[in-house]
Amino acid sequence: xxxxxVTGAGGQLGNDVEDLLHAxxxxxxxxxxxxxxxxxxxxxxxxxxxxxxxxxxNCAAYTNVDAAETDEETAYAVNAQGPATLAxxxxxxxxxxxxxxxxxxFAGNATAPYDESTRPAPRTAxxxxxxxxxxAILTSHADAFVVRTAWxxxxxxxxxxxxxxxxxxxxxxxxxxxxxxxxxTWTLHVARGLIALAISDxxxxxxxxxxxxxxxxxxFARAVxxxxxxxxxRVLPTTTEKFPRPAPRPAYSVLSGDKWRAADLPxxxxxxxxxxxxxxxxxxxxxxxx
Numbered sequence: 001x002x003x004x005x006v007t008g009a010g011g012q013l014g015n016d017v018e019d020l021l022h023a024x025x026x027x028x029x030x031x032x033x034x035x036x037x038x039x040x041x042x043x044x045x046x047x048x049x050x051x052x053x054x055x056x057x058n059c060a061a062y063t064n065v066d067a068a069e070t071d072e073e074t075a076y077a078v079n080a081q082g083p084a085t086l087a088x089x090x091x092x093x094x095x096x097x098x099x100x101x102x103x104x105x106f107a108g109n110a111t112a113p114y115d116e117s118t119r120p121a122p123r124t125a126x127x128x129x130x131x132x133x134x135x136a137i138l139t140s141h142a143d144a145f146v147v148r149t150a151w152x153x154x155x156x157x158x159x160x161x162x163x164x165x166x167x168x169x170x171x172x173x174x175x176x177x178x179x180x181x182x183x184x185t186w187t188l189h190v191a192r193g194l195i196a197l198a199i200s201d202x203x204x205x206x207x208x209x210x211x212x213x214x215x216x217x218x219x220f221a222r223a224v225x226x227x228x229x230x231x232x233x234r235v236l237p238t239t240t241e242k243f244p245r246p247a248p249r250p251a252y253s254v255l256s257g258d259k260w261r262a263a264d265l266p267x268x269x270x271x272x273x274x275x276x277x278x279x280x281x282x283x284x285x286x287x288x289x290x
Contacts, residue, residue, distance in 0.1 A: 002027070002051075002052045002053065002054050003026070003027035003028060003029065003051065003052075003053055003054060003055075004021055004026055004027065004028045004029070004053060004054070004055050004056075004057065005028075005029050005030075005031070005047065005048075005051060005053035005055070005056045005057070006018050006021070006028060006029070006030040006031065006056075006057045006059060007031055007036055007038055007056065007057070007058045007059060007060040007086070008032070008033065008038075008058065008059035008060030008061060009030035009031055009032045009035075009059065010032030010033055010034075010156075010157075011032075011059055011060075011061070011063075011156065011157055012152060012153070012154035012155065012156040012157035012159060012187050013059045013100060013149075013152060013154065013187045013190060013191060014030065014032075014057075014059035014060070015154070015155070015156035015157070015187075016154055016155070016156070016187045016188045016190075016191035017030075017057050017059060017191040017194060017195065018030035019191075020188070020191050020192060020195060021195065024195070029047075029051045029053065031047065033060065036060075038058070038060045038078065038082030038083070038085070038086060039077045039078055039081060039082045039085075041085050041089075044085055044086060044089055045089065048089055048093060048095075053095060054095060054096065055095065055096045055097075055098065055198050055199075056086060056090055056095055056096070056097050056098070057098045057100075057194055057195075057198065058083060058086055058097065058098065058099045058100060059100050060078065060082065061078060061079055061100065061130075062074060062075045062077075062078035062079050062126070062129065063126070064126075065104070065124060065126045065245075065247045066245055066246040066247050068124065068125040068126040068129065068247065069124065069125050069126075069246045069247050070246070071125075072125040072128070072129065075125055075126055075129040076128075076129045076132060078129075079126070079129035079130050079132070079133045080129050080130075080132035080133040080136060081136075082133075083099055083133040083136060083137055084133065084136035084137070084140065086099075086137075087099075087136060087137040087140035087142040087144055088140055088142070090140075090142045090143070090144065091140050091141045091142035091143075094143075095142075095143075096143045096144070096145075096198060097137065097142050097143065097144040097145070098144070098145045098147060098194050098197065098198045099133070099134075099137050099144060099145065099146050099147065100147055100149060100194070101130050101133065101134050101146050101147065101148045101149075102126075102127070102130050102148060102149065102150060103148060103149075103150035103151075103182065103250065103253035103254075103255055104122060104124060104126055104127035104130060104250065104253070105120040105121075105122050105127050105130050105131040105134065105148065106118065106120060106121060106122070106127075106250065106253065107121040107122070107123055107250070108123065108248075108249070108250020108251055108252055108253050109250070109251060109252065110252050110254075111252065112254075113214075113254040113255060113256035113257075114208075114253075114254065114255050114256060115208070115255075115256040115258065115259065116148075116205070116206040116207060116208055116256075116259055120134070123248050123250075124247040124248060125247065126247060134146050134206070138205065138206070143204055144204055145197055145198070145202075145204055145205070145207055146205065146206045146207070147190075147193075147194060147197065147206075147207045147208070147209050148206065148207070148208050148209070148255055149185055149190050149208075149209050149210050149255070150182050150183060150185060150210050150253055150254075150255055151182045151183055151184045151185050151210070151220075151253075152185050152186075152187050152190065153184065153185070153186060153187065153278070154186065154187030154188060154278075154282075155187075155188075155282050156187075160184075160217070160220065160221075160224075161224050161275075161278075164176075164221050164224040164225065165224065165228060168224075168225060168228060168230055168234070172234065173234050173235070173236050174221065174234065174235050174236065175235075175236045175237075175238040175242075176217050176218045176220075176221040176235055176236070176237065176238065177216065177217050177218060177237075177238055177239060177240050177242075177243065177249075178216045178217070178218035178219070178237040178238070178239070179216070179239050179240050179251060180216060180217055180240060180249055180250065180251055180252075180253075181214050181215070181216055181251065181252045181253070181254060182214065182215070182217075182250070182252075182253045182254055183210040183211055183212070183213060183214050183215070183254055183255065183271055184211060184215060184220045184223075184271040184274070184275060185209075185210040185211045185268075185271065185274070186211060186274040186275070186277070186278045188278070188281075189211060189266075189268055189269065189274055190209055190210075192266050193209045193260070193265060193266050193268065194209070196265050196266050197209075197265060200263075200265065202263050202265070207259060207260060208255040208256055208257060208259065208260060209255075209257075209260055209268065210254075210255050210257065210268065210271075211268050211269060211270065211271040211274045212257060212268055212269060212270045212271065213270045213271045213272065214254045214271075215271060215272075218235060218237045218238075220271075221235045222235045223272060223275055224275070227275060227276060227279040228279075
């Protein structure tokens with residue numbers, strides 16, 4: 001292997017993958033969207049020819065869930081066609097691929113955690129594009145892991161934790177929906193898991209990687225306020241119906257971690273413990289708005 005290629009390095013997960021690889025003294029080329037457009041086959045071929053990576057971690061994605069409802073063509077180009085091309089090139093060159101996917105490939109109406117064998121049934125344009133990307137990779141003959149995750153927050157880029165920190169400094173109270181359940185997940189833990197999976201002898205295919213446990217956005221927000229040293233009672237519960245969005249949000253999107261735990265991969269702590277750890281290490285940007 002001649003090193004790692006990280007795509008989508010400008011995002012919060014790609015940023016953490018890059019930082020960890022450097023911390024591990026691994027040879028790594030990390031490219032943001034301006035450096036590599038994964039919808040451009042020639043660009044991908046040129047990068048592979050120049051850097052000759054042994055492992056690719058694809059964190060590049062179109063993630064604007066609402067905008068995708070009216071721009072599905074672009075979402076498909078980035079989330080389906082781009083990964084398909086990456087997988088094809090990886091298969092041809094004998095390169096291992098780790099591709100990041102999402103809970104949005106499911107309908108979001110379950111009552112128990114989704115496991116890797118559950119058939120996708122996306123309800124949004126974004127979810128459909130990500131499911132199509134998964135399928136393209138899984139049928140590409142590439143040595144590929146498709147890793148679904150959810151509810152990410154990290155040091156780089158916008159996320160729910162930073163939004164709550166900002167709103168805490170702007171408003172006396174904040175209304176947050178309590179009828180959507182998922183698992184808040186720290187990107188640093190996912191990045192650690194992606195790297196470990198990539199160098200493991202585990203079976204290629206679909207894997208789920210989130211922190212443990214589940215919470216509503218309301219409970220998550222209260223935990224953020226607590227970490228900020230603020231009164232969680234300032235967070236008020238509300239419903240999805242009160243805040244309609246162009247793309248329907250899943251009511252339940254918890255991903256099962258059973259397969260991950262059984263494979264003896266890095267432990268994914270409970271989301272509440274992870275949030276506390278994150279607040280001890282994240283940049284000042286996270287709390288500067290308070």
